[in-house]
Amino acid sequence: MKTIWTIAKRELGTYFTSPVAYVFIVIFLFLAGAFTFMVGRFFDRGVADLLPFFLWHPWLYLFLVPAAGMRLWSEELRLGTMELLLTMPVTPWQAILGKYLASWIFLAIALFLTFPIVITVGYLGHPDYGRIFCGYLGSLMLAGAFLSIALLTSSFTRNQVVSFILAVVVCLFLILCGWPPVTDAVSNWAPAWVVDGLASIGVMTHFDSLQRGVLDSRDLLFFGSVIVFCLFANSVVLRAHRA
Amino acid sequence: MINVEHLTKTFGAKCAVDDVTFSVSKGEVLGFLGPNGAGKSTSMRMITGYLPPTSGTITVAGFNVADQPLEARRRIGYLPENAPIYSDMSVLGFLSFCAEMRGLFGSAKKDAIDRVVQLCFLERVLHQSVDTLSKGFRHRTCLAQALIHDPEVLILDEPTDGLDPNQKYEVRTLIRRMGSEKAIIFSTHILEEVEAACSRAIIIDQGKIVANGTPDELKAQSPFAGNVIVTVGNVSKAQLLPQIEALKGVEKVWIVAEKPEHVTFQVVPRGNVLPELLEAGTRNAWKIEHLDVEEGRLDDVFRSITLPDTKPAA
Ligand SMILES: Nc1ncnc2c1ncn2[C@@H]1O[C@H](COP(=O)(O)OP(=O)(O)O)[C@@H](O)[C@H]1O
Ligand SMILES: [Mg+2]
Numbered sequence: 110m111k112t113i114w115t116i117a118k119r120e121l122g123t124y125f126t127s128p129v130a131y132v133f134i135v136i137f138l139f140l141a142g143a144f145t146f147m148v149g150r151f152f153d154r155g156v157a158d159l160l161p162f163f164l165w166h167p168w169l170y171l172f173l174v175p176a177a178g179m180r181l182w183s184e185e186l187r188l189g190t191m192e193l194l195l196t197m198p199v200t201p202w203q204a205i206l207g208k209y210l211a212s213w214i215f216l217a218i219a220l221f222l223t224f225p226i227v228i229t230v231g232y233l234g235h236p237d238y239g240r241i242f243c244g245y246l247g248s249l250m251l252a253g254a255f256l257s258i259a260l261l262t263s264s265f266t267r268n269q270v271v272s273f274i275l276a277v278v279v280c281l282f283l284i285l286c287g288w289p290p291v292t293d294a295v296s297n298w299a300p301a302w303v304v305d306g307l308a309s310i311g312v313m314t315h316f317d318s319l320q321r322g323v324l325d326s327r328d329l330l331f332f333g334s335v336i337v338f339c340l341f342a343n344s345v346v347l348r349a350h351r352a
Numbered sequence: 353m354i355n356v357e358h359l360t361k362t363f364g365a366k367c368a369v370d371d372v373t374f375s376v377s378k379g380e381v382l383g384f385l386g387p388n389g390a391g392k393s394t395s396m397r398m399i400t401g402y403l404p405p406t407s408g409t410i411t412v413a414g415f416n417v418a419d420q421p422l423e424a425r426r427r428i429g430y431l432p433e434n435a436p437i438y439s440d441m442s443v444l445g446f447l448s449f450c451a452e453m454r455g456l457f458g459s460a461k462k463d464a465i466d467r468v469v470q471l472c473f474l475e476r477v478l479h480q481s482v483d484t485l486s487k488g489f490r491h492r493t494c495l496a497q498a499l500i501h502d503p504e505v506l507i508l509d510e511p512t513d514g515l516d517p518n519q520k521y522e523v524r525t526l527i528r529r530m531g532s533e534k535a536i537i538f539s540t541h542i543l544e545e546v547e548a549a550c551s552r553a554i555i556i557d558q559g560k561i562v563a564n565g566t567p568d569e570l571k572a573q574s575p576f577a578g579n580v581i582v583t584v585g586n587v588s589k590a591q592l593l594p595q596i597e598a599l600k601g602v603e604k605v606w607i608v609a610e611k612p613e614h615v616t617f618q619v620v621p622r623g624n625v626l627p628e629l630l631e632a633g634t635r636n637a638w639k640i641e642h643l644d645v646e647e648g649r650l651d652d653v654f655r656s657i658t659l660p661d662t663k664p665a666a
Contacts, residue, residue, distance in 0.1 A: 115452040123440050189436030193497070196400040196430045197453045198422045351403055 116207025175276035178259025186267035216252045240322030247319025250332035257339035264346040287311020353535030359408035368394040370559035381531035383550035384539035391559040392539040429498035433509040435491045454501035468496035508538035543650040557658045574648030583616040585639035601625035
């Protein structure tokens with residue numbers, strides 16, 4: 110446990126000793142705000158909820174989460190420090206979890222810094238705080254799922270750019286699978302079970318139901334399984350690197 | 353301390369390490385010699401548990417590396433080839449991370465860091481970012497990492513690579529000093545280091561051990577060991593050669609250098625040639641300026657073992 114935290118602490122330190130973390134957070138907050146207020150027409154709707162805010166998170170995360178996760182293993186491979194790390198008394202699982210937690214905490218910090226918008230709706234009207242909580246939870250789980258994908262793709266290659274692109278492609282696939290415009294198009298020619306199958310592995314279905322304030326364990330389970338699957342695949346890739 | 357038995361590693365069809373068996377006990381410094389690509393790093397990666405062996409067993413301090421990897425690794429300090437190091441940390445931050453990974457916290461951590469900082473001469477760069485370090489300091493920072501938990505076993509892959517002569521000297525002295533209470537393996541392709549720091553050396557070529565012994569034993573295997581080298585001042589080459597070839601104790605003789613003022617020749621002896629040679633000198637009134645018995649150089653041993661087709665240059 111202590112080892113996991115030691116690794117996580119080092120990774121977090123890496124984010125915050127370089128300007129990258131601050132740039133990342135500023136971009137995230139700026140885009141989240143811009144989409145909410147300009148594209149999502151937050152004020153014109155006249156409804157005190159955060160739907161226009163959360164609506165854009167999958168698309169923001171599509172690029173920002175792979176950017177935050179692309180160096181996690183790639184950099185270790187490039188510098189050769191993987192050999193250093195994995196010959197210390199740690200199990201691969203501890204190393205994976207340490208890295209994963211650090212980045213997730215980092216994303217959670219970025220997400221937490223959007224709290225002024227909660228204060229804004231609270232000031233303007235009487236929002237359903239339970240629903241806002243669900244929204245944040247869904248957003249955090251989505252970030253976690255995308256992060257596990259980025260962590261996995263970063264273990265494929267020492268090249269961060271390749272790792273980034275792979276992660277974006279996989280995340281985009283998971284978004285499109287359940288995105289209504291796509292499911293509608295597919296339902297024109299495919300049988301219903303294909304559409305349902307695609308929708309159920311897509312992140313949007315699960316993300317949306319959390320946004321509606323429905324705290325369904327199946328949605329959490331979905332994100333949880335994506336995460337566990339990717340972390341497990343990560344450990345397999347690490348083993349393959351050393352074979 | 354370190355027991356390696358029938359260790360083999362294949363990458364696809366390529367056999368990088370081929371049935372290697374050796375052991376190192378406490379107080380020994382084992383030099384691991386071999387040309388590039390011989391399998392030194394691969395062997396070390398298996399001993400430290402980074403690469404799983406294709407076959408064979410390794411025990412470190414009584415723990416089987418395959419079955420109890422964490423217990424074995426706790427007792428190993430490892431300097432990987434090229435001294436990899438996290439580039440976005442300060443030297444202190446890096447050492448602090450490594451100490452915590454080794455279970456050292458609080459004052460134990462502080463003491464450990466102080467100790468290795470002193471040992472590896474890092475005071476001056478302690479707060480500097482690893483990025484901006486010179487190669488020598490990077491190397492020593494990574495070495496400090498290997499020493500931080502005062503391990504019983506040290507595995508050092510080319511610890512002096514890229515250092516300047518003074519730093520090389522320091523690191524060798526350090527290795528020799530620590531050698532008395534640890535089991536150390538270090539790889540190198542600089543042969544003088546073996547003589548300077550090792551109690552025993554293994555030469556490995558194409559994955560196989562081709563020689564194993566103390567530096568002196570290895571040197572005795574030199575094709576030149578025991579040769580007599582003589583410089584004579586007042587005789588020409590033409591006069592000299594027949595006089596020497598006539599001696600019974602001379603297997604072979606050749607001229608090493610010929611200058612107007614003197615001639616140097618080398619004799620491969622058959623038995624002890626010295627008395628006979630000196631007597632011939634007196635008889636023929638040679639003016640012997642210099643006489644030396646070659647004790648053998650590791651370079652020559654290394655070359656003759658790892659390049660079997662090349663005859664020693666005359
Ligand atoms: N991961 C790997 N995949 C394939 N071949 C490898 C790998 N690592 C090392 N080798 C090969 O194994 C041989 C031994 O390499 P190495 O142990 O690094 O040699 P040394 O350290 O003695 O110079 C080399 O021929 C090298 O090409
Ligand atoms: Mg090597």
